[in-house]
Amino acid sequence: MTLLPMTDATLDPLSPPEIEALFTRADGQYLFARWGRPIVPVVFGVEDQTVSILKGAIEAVVALAGHKMAETDPELGANLMVFFIRDWSELVETPNLDRLLPDLPGIVARLQDADANQYRSFRFDEAGGIKAAFVFICMDEAMSAVPAETIALSQVVQTILLWSDTAFLGTSPLAVVQKDGPAVLKPQIADVIRAAYDPVMPVAATDPPHALRLAARLPRPS
Template identity: 80%
Template sequence: MTDTSLAPLTPEAITALFTRADGQYLFARWGRPIVPVVFGVEDGTVSILKGAIEAVVALAGHKMAETDPELGANLMVFFLRDWDELTETPNLDRLIPDLAPLVARLQQADANQYRAFRFDQTGAIKAAFVFLRMDDALSQAPAETIALSQIVQTILLWSDTAFLGTSPLAILQPGGPAILKPAIADLIRAAYDPVLPAQATDPAHALRLAARLPRPQ
């Protein structure tokens, strides 16, 4: 996919960001306040992650809460050293169906991250589960970059191919902190326009998103 960090996203580019590998257009945003919980890291990293979540939620014009009345916490982030830890986590198989086959697939693919979503009756996101296996690549990334990347990829249901070969983040200076690409930030804001539906399967939805992006000066 073409890098669009410095240019407005075209309707075609937006369509691609929400068109899955099987050709289906599928968009969804959160329909309830986000309540995060983080497992497997020290308190300092938890605060970094929650700070990134708060920043992106504020960008979207969405809300956070102290508890979800149905689930308690609805955004769960797990930091792992090995995928086997998932099958050893009590009751996780109740949240993630077919957990053992999933772990086998992740191991075979040598994956370092996986995200799963749950949806309410309207199709809006009601819960998300983020799993990060801290391999060499992730271990070398700053905690702030990991946190921002994960919440950006969780604030919307992007295509499963949306950020292959590119990133929603940009680094302006070598060694400097990563920032959210302006075009992606504008798209997130547009996606949470209350006039738009929380879930969409018609590619024409991308045109409605494009119409809400800032126009070039």
């Protein structure tokens, strides 16, 4: 999968306050995390063609970040689980899913009340890095109208880092460059992902000055 020409001289890099907002949660807490181990994906509920699209998006975003994938996770087997469903009630009926999502009935009730069509849950290691992520996509009418490539890229981008719960409420990390075509990753978001995976950067941070360190690693227009 091609993400996008990842540089655009016409776009200014995000400012430190803009980056800080991407990782500042609704309660005011700054909370950043990246994957601390290779990503091992598994996909449920779709045909092989869609599985290939999703795994292609994962490979592309992981390559962008300079991170790694693996065949298996020694602790969990698979650590990025993606579920496609038709109705949130299916989650309650899925065997053993309550082991992954404590308070599963409560989560389902909140998703139904919010008329949501996607949900992501993360697990973290002792250093605060991401060690597992569970992604649920409810294929309602709105989601069914979106190209599979766009769904895949959007979910992977929003899972490669622990973004704020409000980071993309008013905007999207993707952009449409061709009418009726799949969306592509915005260069400015791509730059933040690359900076976040710089080896000298921590896998997790709770201090807002971390955003300044990210900003210092963004490419500057020539």
